[in-house]
Amino acid sequence: MDANTIYLALFLYFIVGSIIARQARRKLGSGVNDFFLAGRALGGVVAALTYSATTYSAFMLVGLAGFTYIGGVGALGFELIYLSGLILVAFFGPRFWLVGNRYNYLTPTEMLGDRYGSRAVSIVSAVAAVIFLIPYSAVQLIGIGALLEGISGGAIPYIAGVSVAAVIAVYWTWTGGLKAVAWTDSLQAAVMLTVAVLSVIFIAYRAFDGFGGMFAQLEAQYPQWLTVPGPGFFNVNAFVGLTLPWFFFSLSNPQVSQRLFMPGSLGQMRIMVMGFLIFGFIYTLVSIIWGFSARLLLPDLEVADSATPVLLSMNIVPNIVALLVMLGISAAAISTVNSIILSLSSMVCRDVFKNISREIDEERELLIGRIFVPLFTLFILAFATLRLDLIAALSVASSAGLLVMVPALIGAFFWKRGTAAGVLSSVIVGGLTAMILQYSGWRPLDLWPGVWSGIVAVTLFIGVSLLTLPPKKKAEEFLGFLNRELNRRKVI
Amino acid sequence: MSLKQQRIFWALFFGVIILAAFVVPFLPPLRDLTSVYGSFLFWNVFALVVIICLGIITARWRDDDGR
Numbered sequence: 001m002d003a004n005t006i007y008l009a010l011f012l013y014f015i016v017g018s019i020i021a022r023q024a025r026r027k028l029g030s031g032v033n034d035f036f037l038a039g040r041a042l043g044g045v046v047a048a049l050t051y052s053a054t055t056y057s058a059f060m061l062v063g064l065a066g067f068t069y070i071g072g073v074g075a076l077g078f079e080l081i082y083l084s085g086l087i088l089v090a091f092f093g094p095r096f097w098l099v100g101n102r103y104n105y106l107t108p109t110e111m112l113g114d115r116y117g118s119r120a121v122s123i124v125s126a127v128a129a130v131i132f133l134i135p136y137s138a139v140q141l142i143g144i145g146a147l148l149e150g151i152s153g154g155a156i157p158y159i160a161g162v163s164v165a166a167v168i169a170v171y172w173t174w175t176g177g178l179k180a181v182a183w184t185d186s187l188q189a190a191v192m193l194t195v196a197v198l199s200v201i202f203i204a205y206r207a208f209d210g211f212g213g214m215f216a217q218l219e220a221q222y223p224q225w226l227t228v229p230g231p232g233f234f235n236v237n238a239f240v241g242l243t244l245p246w247f248f249f250s251l252s253n254p255q256v257s258q259r260l261f262m263p264g265s266l267g268q269m270r271i272m273v274m275g276f277l278i279f280g281f282i283y284t285l286v287s288i289i290w291g292f293s294a295r296l297l298l299p300d301l302e303v304a305d306s307a308t309p310v311l312l313s314m315n316i317v318p319n320i321v322a323l324l325v326m327l328g329i330s331a332a333a334i335s336t337v338n339s340i341i342l343s344l345s346s347m348v349c350r351d352v353f354k355n356i357s358r359e360i361d362e363e364r365e366l367l368i369g370r371i372f373v374p375l376f377t378l379f380i381l382a383f384a385t386l387r388l389d390l391i392a393a394l395s396v397a398s399s400a401g402l403l404v405m406v407p408a409l410i411g412a413f414f415w416k417r418g419t420a421a422g423v424l425s426s427v428i429v430g431g432l433t434a435m436i437l438q439y440s441g442w443r444p445l446d447l448w449p450g451v452w453s454g455i456v457a458v459t460l461f462i463g464v465s466l467l468t469l470p471p472k473k474k475a476e477e478f479l480g481f482l483n484r485e486l487n488r489r490k491v492i
Numbered sequence: 493m494s495l496k497q498q499r500i501f502w503a504l505f506f507g508v509i510i511l512a513a514f515v516v517p518f519l520p521p522l523r524d525l526t527s528v529y530g531s532f533l534f535w536n537v538f539a540l541v542v543i544i545c546l547g548i549i550t551a552r553w554r555d556d557d558g559r
Binding site: 073074081270487489490 | 495498499502503506510513514517518522523524525526527528530531532535536538539540542543546547549550551552553554555
C-alpha cells in the first residue's frame with residue numbers, strides 16, 4: 001500500500017479525533033476527578049465504548065489471529081473465558097463504584113492503601129502497575145510500527161509509525177483528560193468493530209463462498225484446528241497459563257478497574273457492562289475467523305503474527321477496507337495506550353506524590369498528573385524504539401505480574417482479616433516471581449508464570465495477614481457501609 | 493432468595509461453568525470432535541450463557557431514584 005495514502009489516512013484520523021478531543025475539553029471541569037475520571041459522570045454508552053477500546057488492543061487482530069493460526073480453536077476458548085471475566089464486574093463493579101463515590105478514590109491503588117491503612121500499599125501497588133504497564137504499552141506502539149512498516153512495504157520506517165501513534169495518544173490525552181480519551185475511544189471502538197466485521201465478511205464471501213464454506217474447508221483441510229490441544233499449541237498447561245491471569249483482567253489492570261469509578265450511576269454501569277460484553281463477543285469471533293481464514297489462505301507463514309498484514313495485502317479485501325483495517329488496528333493500540341498513560345499518571349500524582357508530600361493541593365496534584373502524561377509517553381516511546389527482548393518479556397509478564405493485585409482487591413471487599421503486610425508481601429514477592437519466571441523461561445512443574453505468581457500472591461496474602469494485625473476499625477466501617485448500600489441497591 | 497443466598501448461588505453457578513469452560517473441551521467427546529459443532533460451538537454457548545446471566549444480575553441493580 002502506498003505510504004502517502006497511509007499517512008493521509010492517519011492524518012485525517014488524527015484531525016477528526018482532535019476535533020472530538022477539543023469538544024470534550026469544553027465540557028471539562030477543573031478538578032482532579034474531572035480530568036482523570038470525567039467527573040464520575042460518564043454515560044453508559046460512552047463508558048461501554050471506552051471500556052471496550054481500552055481492553056481490546058492491537059493484540060486481537062494481530063496476536064489472537066496469530067494464536068488461531070497456529071493453535072486453532074483454543075484461541076477462542078482463551079479469549080471467551082477472558083471475556084467471561086466480566087463476571088467479576090458483576091460482583092466488584094458496584095462495590096468499586098460505591099466506595100469510590102463515598103471516599104472519593106481516584107485510583108484502585110488509592111483504595112487499597114486506604115482500606116488497608118497503609119500509604120506503602122498505595123505506593124508499592126502504583127509502582128508495580130507502572131513496571132508492568134509501561135512495557136505492555138511499548139509493545140502496542142511496537143505493533144503499530146511493525147504493522148505500518150509491513151503494510152507499506154518498508155516505505156514507512158518503523159520509527160515513524162511508532163512516533164505518529166505516540167503523538168496521537170499524547171495529544172488527545174493531554175487535551176481533555178479522561179473525557180477526551182473516552183470520547184475518542186468511542187470513535188476508535190466504532191472504527192475497530194465496523195472495519196473488523198466488514199473485512200471478515202469480505203474475506204468470507206470473496207475467498208470461501210461465505211462463512212459456511214470457510215468452516216467446511218477448515219473441517220476438511222485442518223480438522224485438528226477445531227479441537228484442543230489440536231495442533232499442540234494449546235496444551236492444557238499453556239491454555240491454563242495463558243487464560244487464568246487474563247480472566248482476572250477486569251480487576252488486575254488499573255486502567256480498566258479505574259473505569260469502575262466513572263459511570264454516573266449503577267444503571268450506566270449496567271449499560272457499560274452489557275455493551276462491552278456484546279462488543280467483546282463480536283470482536284472475538286471476528287478475530288478468530290480472521291485467524292482461521294489466514295490458516296486456509298496462507299498455510300506457509302513462518303511468523304503467525306504476520307498473518308494479518310499479509311492477508312491485508314492479498315487483494316481479497318478491497319484496498320479501502322484494508323486501509324480502514326489498518327486504521328482499526330492502530331485505533332485499538334492507541335486507545336489502549338492513552339488510557340494506560342492517563343491511569344498511570346493519576347496513580348503517580350495521587351498514590352506516589354500525594355502520599356509522600358501531603359501538602360499538595362488539588363491544583364498542584366493535577367499539574368503533576370498532567371506533566372506525567374507526556375513524560376510517560378516519552379518513556380513508552382523510548383522503550384518502543386529500543387525493541388529489547390526484556391520489553392517483550394515484561395509485556396508478556398504484565399498479566400501475570402498484575403494478577404498479584406487480585407488477592408488484595410478481593411480481600412478488601414470480602415475479608416476483614418486482610419492486612420497491609422499481607423498486601424505488600426503478596427504484591428512484591430508475587431510480582432518478582434512473575435518477572436523472574438517470565439524472563440528466565442523457567443517453568444517449575446511445567447506451570448506458567450501466571451499460575452505461579454497467583455499461587456505465591458494468594459499464599460502470602462493469606463499467610464502474612466493471619467500473622468499480622470488487621471486495620472479492624474477501617475475494615476468494619478468500610479464493609480459496614482458497603483453491606484448497607486448493597487442491600488439497599490439489590491446488588492449481589 | 494435473600495441477597496446472601498443469591499450471592500452464593502451465582503458464585504457456585506459461575507464457578508461450575510468457568511471450570512467447565514477450562515476442562516470440557518479437553519475431554520472426550522469434544523477433544524475428538526473435529527467439527528465446528530464441537531469446541532467452537534461449546535465456547536460460544538458458554539459465552540452467551542455468561543452474557544445472559546450478567547444481564548439478569550445487573551438488571552436487578554437499583555439506583556437512588558429507583559431505576
